[in-house]
Structures are given as C-alpha cells and as structure tokens.
Amino acid sequence: MLEIVGWIRLILNSLSEGVLIIDKDSKVVYINDAYTKITGVKHDDIIGKPLSSVRKGAQLPTVIKTGKEILRVLRKEEDSEYFVNMYPIVFEGEIIGGISIVTAIDDAYYLSEKLNQLRDKNRFLLKALQYSSSAKYTFDDIIAESKLSLKTKDLAMKIAKTDNPVLLQAETGCGKELYAQAIHSGSSRKDGPFIAVNCATLSPDLLESELFGYEEGAFTGAKKKGKVGLFEMANYGTLFLDEISEMEYSLQAKLLRVLQEQTIRKIGGTNEIKVDVRIICACNVDLLKYTNEGKFRKDLYFRISTFPIFISPLRERKEDILPLTDLMLKNISINLKRNIQISSDALNVLMNYNWPGNIRELKNVLEFSATFAQNGTIQVQHLPEVIQRSVLNSYSYNAANEKNLAERVKEFEKNEIERALDLFGNTVEGKKKAAKYLGISLASLYNKLNY
Known part of the structure; x- marks a missing residue:
C-alpha cells in the first residue's frame, strides 16, 4: 500500500x-x-x-x-x-x-469563450508590459552630496518600504521620475510592473480610457475586444501619475474611488475589477495651493499626500553639481566615443549659474558644450551664451562704489576661493582640494586669502 x-x-x-x-x-x-x-x-x-x-x-x-x-x-x-x-x-x-x-x-x-477572451487580454497586457513596465533606476542612481539631497534620499528610502501613496513635488527637471522608479525598486513591489503616465499630455477622455480601459463597443472607435487599462497593467506593481495637478476635476473623483475601494470599472463596463496598485504622484506646482483655489480636490490631495517628498531645486544644492557633472561627462564621453572633460573656469561658471531648468538643463548644457569642445575639454566659450551672460551679470559691481581693476580681481578671486572652501571644507585637506579645483597651488591659495 x-x-x-x-x-x-x-x-x-x-x-x-x-x-x-x-x-x-x-x-x-x-x-x-x-x-x-x-x-x-x-x-x-x-x-x-x-x-x-x-x-x-x-x-x-x-x-x-x-x-x-x-x-x-x-x-x-x-x-x-x-x-x-x-x-x-x-x-x-x-x-x-x-x-x-x-x-x-x-x-x-x-x-469556454471567456477563456479565449482572457488569453487575448493577457497577450495584449504582456506585450504592453514588455515595453513600458520596467523600472530602470534604483536609489544607487540618485546623486546626493549636499545635506538637502542626502536628507531627501534618506526619506525616500524609508518611504519606499511602506505601501502608501507618495506625492513628489519639485520644479521641472529635478528628477521626479528618477525618484519614483527608485521608490518602486526599493519596495516590496520591485518584481511587479512600473507604469508611468503623464496626465498633462492626454485629453481628459483619453486619459480616462488609458487609466481604466474600456469594453468592446463602449464608444465609437473602440477596439473590437476592448482595451486593458493602466491600472490593470500595473497590478501588483506601481502606477506613476506625473503632473497629477493637470488631471481633469471629474476624473480626480474616479481616481479617489480607486484609492479607497481598490477596484476599477472599465468604460462601458458594469463589473468591478479588483486591483492591487501603489500610486506615486508628482507635480511641479504647489498642489495645496491648487486645492485652495478649487483646481484640485482636497479629499484626493490628502489621500495621495500621505508621504510628501519635496525635491530641492539644483540652485539650493550646488554641492551636487560637481558629481552630477562628472557622471554626465562620463556618459557623454561614451556616446561621443571620445573623452570629454571640463576646465576649472567653465566649472566655476556652472557652479555660479542659477539653473532654472535644474538637472535636465545641466545635462543639456553639457551635451551642447561637449559638441563644440573639439579638443575634449569644455571651456567657458563653449558654454551657451545665456549661461555666460547670466554669470557675468552676477559679478557686476555697484558703479557708485567703483573699485579699480586690481581690487576687483582680488575680490573676485577671494570670493571664488571662499566658495570652494565652503564646498570642500576649511581643513588642510579641504584647502588642498579647493586649490586643485581652482587650478592654483596651495601656496597661491593662502596668499590670495591673505590679500
């Protein structure tokens, strides 16, 4: 037996x-x-x-x-x-x-015929996921040298371990999707899909059909067998809603219901479909101000902002410019198949620019400048004129208190040395790094500080 x-x-x-x-x-x-x-x-x-x-x-x-x-x-x-x-x-x-x-x-x-319909739906789903569901970035890809950046990264890493909605707020070009992907990769959903959609690029009707999908015959022009929505595609994973502030008001109510009930209903459908999706939202405006102005639902705001993360603009964390520049130049060198460096003078200009376009603008500036640096080193003259003019204006002096040229040069050099010391520290080792960064000897650095 x-x-x-x-x-x-x-x-x-x-x-x-x-x-x-x-x-x-x-x-x-x-x-x-x-x-x-x-x-x-x-x-x-x-x-x-x-x-x-x-x-x-x-x-x-x-x-x-x-x-x-x-x-x-x-x-x-x-x-x-x-x-x-x-x-x-x-x-x-x-x-x-x-x-x-x-x-x-x-x-x-x-x-049964029902199984055939599911087969068609899953084929579409897997094909779509193949092209759009992978998160490329982790927290290792986030450059953080400044105290502000380190604090933000540490907060995001802690939030990633939860399963609550996240609201990323930052100016354009600060890396909101980079953070969204890193949070997904650092979560328990890392093996699930990561689906991203920009709410500002689609009309309200099109965005609704993308998010929720639709049944066959739901409207004129609907596909014969309907369409799978992004919520279903992101099941057991993360859905990233960029520029959530631009979502149409009535559609916000439907999003709120999904967050509360964890179910969706397709356009033209009657069945409730269970979904298990984490929501990460992002915007480049003051979303709380939008709620006070009636542009955004307060109940949805408080639902998605369980964990708010504010990513500082680049002008407030200039210590990140040097490591960001190093990384970007390495990538540019690979793409151009030649080594690209930057002179200390050009780097000084970058450090003193205000960066309204943030990290995205820095990347564009380096790519632009590398094109004209035929000898492999980006000089000041290779930078876009708008950046050269902006930094030059920041060095302008008060005509009512005009100094001679020698005095102005000394003041400028001393200011630049002090900026470098703020960056590298006022220790002996910090002064050595500052001198190397400025392209002068350590003795010259001491002499110029004692003018």
Whole structure:
C-alpha cells in the first residue's frame, strides 16, 4: 500500500497540468512531469534553488508575500505558451509556501469563450508590459552630496518600504521620475510592473480610457475586444501619475474611488475589477495651493499626500553639481566615443549659474558644450551664451562704489576661493582640494586669502 506522500506524487504526475511548489523561502521543492513537458525546465535544474534565480520574472514569491492569488498569467517558453494560476499554501493561518498550476494553451483552447477572451487580454497586457513596465533606476542612481539631497534620499528610502501613496513635488527637471522608479525598486513591489503616465499630455477622455480601459463597443472607435487599462497593467506593481495637478476635476473623483475601494470599472463596463496598485504622484506646482483655489480636490490631495517628498531645486544644492557633472561627462564621453572633460573656469561658471531648468538643463548644457569642445575639454566659450551672460551679470559691481581693476580681481578671486572652501571644507585637506579645483597651488591659495 502506497503511503500518502507516494499517492500525492502519483496523482500529481498523472495530471496534464504542470505543478510547481515552493516553500516559504521561495525555494522549489517539487515539480511534476507535466511541468517539465510544458515549460522545458528539468527537475535537476530547479529543485532546491530559489525560484527567481531560475525563472526570471516569477510572480509566485509575490503570492507568498501578499497572501493573494494571481490568476490567468500568460507565459511563453520558446514555442510553448501557457497559462499560470498561482496560490498561497496556508497551514493553521500561516503561509508556508506557494503552488503554480500550469495549463498549456493547446488544452486551454478547449475551454469556454471567456477563456479565449482572457488569453487575448493577457497577450495584449504582456506585450504592453514588455515595453513600458520596467523600472530602470534604483536609489544607487540618485546623486546626493549636499545635506538637502542626502536628507531627501534618506526619506525616500524609508518611504519606499511602506505601501502608501507618495506625492513628489519639485520644479521641472529635478528628477521626479528618477525618484519614483527608485521608490518602486526599493519596495516590496520591485518584481511587479512600473507604469508611468503623464496626465498633462492626454485629453481628459483619453486619459480616462488609458487609466481604466474600456469594453468592446463602449464608444465609437473602440477596439473590437476592448482595451486593458493602466491600472490593470500595473497590478501588483506601481502606477506613476506625473503632473497629477493637470488631471481633469471629474476624473480626480474616479481616481479617489480607486484609492479607497481598490477596484476599477472599465468604460462601458458594469463589473468591478479588483486591483492591487501603489500610486506615486508628482507635480511641479504647489498642489495645496491648487486645492485652495478649487483646481484640485482636497479629499484626493490628502489621500495621495500621505508621504510628501519635496525635491530641492539644483540652485539650493550646488554641492551636487560637481558629481552630477562628472557622471554626465562620463556618459557623454561614451556616446561621443571620445573623452570629454571640463576646465576649472567653465566649472566655476556652472557652479555660479542659477539653473532654472535644474538637472535636465545641466545635462543639456553639457551635451551642447561637449559638441563644440573639439579638443575634449569644455571651456567657458563653449558654454551657451545665456549661461555666460547670466554669470557675468552676477559679478557686476555697484558703479557708485567703483573699485579699480586690481581690487576687483582680488575680490573676485577671494570670493571664488571662499566658495570652494565652503564646498570642500576649511581643513588642510579641504584647502588642498579647493586649490586643485581652482587650478592654483596651495601656496597661491593662502596668499590670495591673505590679500
């Protein structure tokens, strides 16, 4: 008489559906013969190993973390397509593992018309996710040297560990999407999709159809089999709503309902669809002021601003300019296939510019200047004229208190040395770095300070 474990193995190996089981640490403890037949993955290549190390993009570990099943996921292995249903294994109220049930498409063709519709929907979903759902950046990609930047980065890293909505507020060009992607990558949803949409670039009707999707025949011109919305595409992941301040007022009410109920209803549909999505919003305006002016719903504002993060403009964190410039010049050198550097004089100009366009403007300026630096070193004359004029004006003196040229030169040099010391510190080592940064000897630095 076979023992119960033997019976279970015999039963599972009798199924035409593939079965994979992992323990609570996401290590694979069992696969049946059908799983190998459908996926091509052999027993010895996967047993005892972490699932994610063998099966890239595996979602079963997410099921263990969330305790929520994931159904009807379409996957493809070379010439084989199949559906996967994933469930947590619960014993005495504790999740002890997870199980995947794999059904080959050839078998699924014999199911109902509803299954065929789901197959079409999932094909569209996976194709869309392939091109738009990856988060490229992590917190390692955020340059932070100034105290302001370090404080902001540290706050964002702590917030990433939660699952609450986040509101990023910053001027244009400060790197809001960089922070949004880093928060996603640092969260428990990092293996899920990251979907971004700019609310200002789409009309209200188009934005609604993009967010919620629509059913077949919902309106004139609707696709025959409807459309999957971004909320469904971002399921178990993060949806980034950039320029949320520009969302039409009535659509804000629908977004609020999604945040409260965690369900959506497609345009033209009647069914409520459950979604599990984290929302990260961003804007470059004072959103609280918008609420007081009646341009933005107060109830939505307080819902999305559970964790507000303010990213300082570049002019308030100039210590970041030097490391940002170094990184950007490395990337520019790779793109141009030649080494690009910057002179100390040109760097001084960058340090004294006000940067209304922030990091994006710095990147554009360096790319522009590198084009004209034929010898590989960006000089002041290679910088855009608007930057040269702006910094030159900042050095203008009061005509009523005019000094001779020698005095003005001494004052300018002393001011620049003091700026460098503020950047590198007033220690002996800091003065050495400041002298190197300014292109003068340490002795010259001491002499000019003692004018």
